[in-house]
Each structure stands twice: as C-alpha cells, then as structure tokens.
Amino acid sequence: MSDPSIRKIVIVGGGTAGWMAAAPLAQRFAQAGQGACEIVLIESPDIGTIGVGEATLPPIRAYNQTLGLDGAEFVKRTQGSFKLGIEFRDWGHVGNRFFHGFGDFGPAIDTRAPWQHWLSLQRQVDGLPSYEDWSTPTVMARRNRFTPPEGGAPSAANAYSFAYHFDAGLYAACLREYAMARGAQRIEGLIVNVELRPDDGFVAAVKLEDGRRIDGDLFIDCSGFRALLIGGAMQSPFEDWSALLPCNSAQAVPSERVEPLTPYTMSTAKAAGWQWRIPLQHRTGNGHVYCSHFISDDEAASTLLAGLDSKALDAPRQLRFTTGRRKQGWVKNVVAIGLASGFLEPLESTSIQLIMDGVGRLIQFFPDQQFKPHLAAEFNRRMALQYESIRDFIVLHYKLTDRRDAELWRYCAAMPIPDTLAHQIELFRSAGRVAILDPDGFAEPSWVSLFFGLGLRPESYDPFVDHIDAQALLQHFVRLRQAITQTVSGMPEHGDYVARHVKAPSA
Numbered sequence: 001m002s003d004p005s006i007r008k009i010v011i012v013g014g015g016t017a018g019w020m021a022a023a024p025l026a027q028r029f030a031q032a033g034q035g036a037c038e039i040v041l042i043e044s045p046d047i048g049t050i051g052v053g054e055a056t057l058p059p060i061r062a063y064n065q066t067l068g069l070d071g072a073e074f075v076k077r078t079q080g081s082f083k084l085g086i087e088f089r090d091w092g093h094v095g096n097r098f099f100h101g102f103g104d105f106g107p108a109i110d111t112r113a114p115w116q117h118w119l120s121l122q123r124q125v126d127g128l129p130s131y132e133d134w135s136t137p138t139v140m141a142r143r144n145r146f147t148p149p150e151g152g153a154p155s156a157a158n159a160y161s162f163a164y165h166f167d168a169g170l171y172a173a174c175l176r177e178y179a180m181a182r183g184a185q186r187i188e189g190l191i192v193n194v195e196l197r198p199d200d201g202f203v204a205a206v207k208l209e210d211g212r213r214i215d216g217d218l219f220i221d222c223s224g225f226r227a228l229l230i231g232g233a234m235q236s237p238f239e240d241w242s243a244l245l246p247c248n249s250a251q252a253v254p255s256e257r258v259e260p261l262t263p264y265t266m267s268t269a270k271a272a273g274w275q276w277r278i279p280l281q282h283r284t285g286n287g288h289v290y291c292s293h294f295i296s297d298d299e300a301a302s303t304l305l306a307g308l309d310s311k312a313l314d315a316p317r318q319l320r321f322t323t324g325r326r327k328q329g330w331v332k333n334v335v336a337i338g339l340a341s342g343f344l345e346p347l348e349s350t351s352i353q354l355i356m357d358g359v360g361r362l363i364q365f366f367p368d369q370q371f372k373p374h375l376a377a378e379f380n381r382r383m384a385l386q387y388e389s390i391r392d393f394i395v396l397h398y399k400l401t402d403r404r405d406a407e408l409w410r411y412c413a414a415m416p417i418p419d420t421l422a423h424q425i426e427l428f429r430s431a432g433r434v435a436i437l438d439p440d441g442f443a444e445p446s447w448v449s450l451f452f453g454l455g456l457r458p459e460s461y462d463p464f465v466d467h468i469d470a471q472a473l474l475q476h477f478v479r480l481r482q483a484i485t486q487t488v489s490g491m492p493e494h495g496d497y498v499a500r501h502v503k504a505p506s507a
C-alpha cells in the first residue's frame with residue numbers, strides 16, 4: 001500500500017452527533033492542507049434528526065474552545081443559557097429536593113475532601129447547616145445567580161464550573177457551518193443499501209435512493225437509533241439495559257420562556273418516570289421520560305402538560321428508545337458515534353458528552369487504511385467503561401430512593417443492580433468512600449451529591465479528618481460559608497447576565 005492514510009471519511013447522519021464529528025475532523029484536515037482527507041456527510045431530510053438534547057456537561061466548553069468557537073457568540077446563536085447543575089425534586093422521596101452542582105463542596109482541607117470534614121463536624125456540632133451551603137454552584141443556583149468563574153487561587157469565587165443549555169438544532173447548524181467552511185461536503189439523500197468489500201467485509205460504499213454510490217475509507221455511523229452501519233451492516237450486537245433503566249419513552253414539548261431564567265436543569269420524579277425542564281432564551285424545553293409499562297402515552301402527555309410552568313407552544317411529541325449500548329462501537333472501518341452507539345436516558349445530560357468523548361477517542365486512535373485491530377479494541381474498551389460507569393450513575397438515582405408509591409419505584413427497589421454499582425453503594429454506605437472506576441466519568445463530588453441528596457449517610461468516614469481540631473474546623477466552615485454567601489450576593493442574576501453578555505438576536 002503506497003499511501004496508507006485515510007483519504008475519505010463518510011459520516012452517515014447529520015444530527016448533533018454527525019456534525020459534532022464532522023467539525024473537529026474538518027478542522028484537523030483543513031490544517032493538514034488541501035485535499036488531505038475528504039469529509040462527506042450524508043443526511044436525509046425525510047428521516048430528520050431526533051430534535052432533543054439541549055442540556056450539556058462542562059466539557060462541552062473545551063470541545064467548543066478546541067474548535068475556536070467564541071463562547072459568547074455560540075450562546076447567542078443557539079439561544080443558550082448557562083447551567084450550573086441539575087436540581088432534583090421528589091427523587092429520594094416525595095418532597096425531597098437537592099442539587100447536583102458542577103463543583104466541590106469547598107477546597108480540600110489538609111488534603112482531605114471537604115465533605116469528609118463536614119461529616120465529622122456533623123457528628124460534633126448540633127444544627128450544622130446542610131453540606132449544600134458549601135457548594136458554590138448550589139448557592140448560586142438557589143439564588144439564580146450566574147457569572148463565569150474567575151481564575152487564580154482556589155476560592156469561593158471560582159469553586160464551580162458550568163455547562164450550557166442550547167437549542168440542539170441551532171447547535172448542529174453552527175457546527176455544520178463550521179465544518180463546511182473547512183471543506184466538509186454535505187449530501188442530502190436516503191441511504192438504502194450498504195456495499196461490503198467481498199474480501200474482508202469492510203464497508204466499501206453506501207448507496208442512495210436516487211442511485212448515487214458514495215464510497216469511502218472510514219465510515220462514521222451517526223444515523224441515530226437506526227444504527228444503519230454498526231447495527232445493520234456490521235451486526236454489532238446491542239446490549240439491552242432496560243432491566244436496569246426501564247424508562248423507554250419520552251414526550252417532549254416546548255413552552256414559553258419563564259422568568260426568572262434559571263441557571264440549571266430541573267428534574268422532577270413522577271409516578272412512572274421523571275420530567276425535565278431546560279430554560280433557553282426563546283423558550284423552555286420540557287419532557288417527560290417514562291416507562292410505558294407503567295403509564296399510557298396519553299397519561300404521560302397529560303402529566304407532562306400538567307407539570308409545565310408556562311404555556312405549551314406545541315403538542316407533545318412522542319419518542320421511543322431502548323437503553324443500552326452496542327457491544328462494539330468500532331467494527332472494521334465503521335465507528336459509531338451518538339445514538340447509533342447506544343443510549344442512556346437523559347437524566348444527567350450524558351449523551352452529548354458521550355458523542356464528544358467518542359469523537360475525541362476516534363481522533364486519538366485515528367487509524368490508517370490498515371485499521372490495526374488494537375486501535376478499535378482500545379476505543380471499544382474505553383467506550384465500554386464510560387457507558388457502564390454512566391449507567392451505574394444513572395441507575396443510582398432510581399435505586400437509592402425510599403419511594404415506593406408507584407409501580408416503577410417498587411420495581412426499581414427490587415431490581416438487581418450491577419456488581420460495580422453495588423460495590424459503589426456499599427463502599428459509601430459503610431466507609432464513606434467513593435470508587436472512581438472511569439477516570440473520564442463523573443468525579444467524586446458528583447457521586448457524593450447523589451448519595452447525600454438521596455439521603456444516604458455513611459456509617460463512618462475518612463479517619464484522617466479527625467486529626468483536626470473541631471473548633472478550628474468549625475470556624476473554617478463558618479468563614480467559608482460567609483465567603484460563598486458574600487461572593488454569590490455580588491453576582492448578577494442569570495437572566496441579567498444573559499441579557500447583557502449573550503442575548504440572542506431574537507430573544
């Protein structure tokens with residue numbers, strides 16, 4: 001083989017995944033020089049995109065920055081708002097409310113996690129305020145404040161991170177413009193057939209309904225739940241996780257913008273699932289994720305509409321899904337990204353994160369035409385770890401609750417869970433420690449937010465924290481709490497910040 005480089009990449013699908021894959025690849029090959037590698041994206045207007053996916057996690061900022069997308073411009077163009085975390089309502093029990101914020105509960109004390117010290121103090125001081133009072137993003141969210149964190153030494157003013165809420169269609173449009181400006185080509189057409197190479201079963205080309213044949217070296221399957229190449233042509237089996245995550249449907253509806261504009265996503269547990277609320281500049285995104293075994297679609301739609309806090313702008317739109325993942329996301333010369341590679345319900349806004357990490361890993365382990373099998377093996381190993389770790393994190397929400405008031409919750413209380421999650425829960429319950437199985441996944445403060453928020457208090461904690469004098473520790477906590485309150489009081493309202501710095505033209 002004279003030049004083994006990949007000379008043509010075909011991306012199948014133009015949803016969030018397709019364009020999130022196209023943009024960084026186009027950037028890289030544009031930098032490498034004219035004609036280094038052709039990128040072709042095929043999408044079918046007849047099929048369309050899933051049209052949801054509006055809440056993200058903080059690493060989306062790094063993805064945008066790598067592309068050189070200006071933060072303010074991007075938020076304006078996507079009708080975006082800022083996200084400090086997720087407020088959970090009615091999850092541990094009806095009436096329960098807690099916040100999973102993007103940040104820790106203060107700086108480490110004597111190299112030990114601040115929440116370990118809080119546990120120690122709680123046993124010694126009557127009426128100690130909630131651990132949430134030491135989480136800067138939580139205090140900001142409670143008061144609807146937002147400003148980006150400052151740099152410099154760790155302090156109350158920078159002990160948080162943030163992500164975005166955005167209109168998924170507008171985000172894909174931004175990335176499409178970006179990728180096409182760097183040479184990516186877009187083809188409209190319906191793929192009706194996949195041609196395999198007779199010698200090795202690699203994909204040679206896809207064929208469109210109008211007879212066109214699009215060949216390539218590397219095929220990225222971003223065809224959504226259809227999984228045209230990875231599931232169809234490559235026959236990678238789907239590992240079904242419905243027994244652990246029984247929700248299989250959603251109803252989604254936009255409603256009018258609500259004041260104040262909240263800097264967080266809201267997730268409210270319902271009898272047969274949960275409802276999301278995502279604030280954007282031009283509207284509020286809402287959806288009810290539910291298990292169709294426990295509620296009819298009509299009832300699910302009524303529950304959604306009854307739970308809105310503003311006027312619906314449309315009729316609810318129904319979606320069906322199966323939770324799980326492709327056993328291998330990379331087979332031969334096909335790499336699946338996005339819904340084609342798997343789906344975990346959107347409780348922690350992890351799908352776009354999985355897309356970003358999938359694209360990042362593809363670039364990290366980018367093949368040449370020899371497609372060395374160890375590249376695919378490493379990609380698949382890392383994706384499997386990430387999927388399983390996110391699965392455990394989401395299952396935790398359902399498992400660690402006292403709710404028994406409806407069939408879904410009784411089912412979840414009784415369902416067996418993976419050993420990895422059972423270990424995680426017991427480690428925290430018995431010894432107040434967190435196991436991080438996937439270093440790219442949710443960090444310790446996120447797990448602790450969930451454990452504490454759902455009402456689990458460990459039997460013991462890190463013994464090293466008891467070496468610190470309780471009075472000195474209490475004073476430190478009081479001062480830190482004052483600093484957080486004072487800092488947050490000086491921050492603008494989220495809505496004001498958005499209006500002043502990132503107002504969308506039509507908002």
Ligand code: FAD
Nearest residue numbers: 013014015016017044050053055191224338339346351352
């Ligand atoms: P799709 O958007 O379905 O795109 C598939 C593409 O493939 C389309 O362009 C289609 O035209 C093309 N295609 C398919 N078949 C063919 C064919 N035969 N020929 C040609 N083209 C074809 N993620 C988050 O991170 N945050 C959230 O808040 C969030 N909320 C969600 C809520 C729900 C209810 C659901 C179901 C998902 C949510 N997600 C969320 C996930 C998120 O929507 C997806 O990860 C994201 O939109 C990526 O989708 P996709 O591009 O893989 O697939």
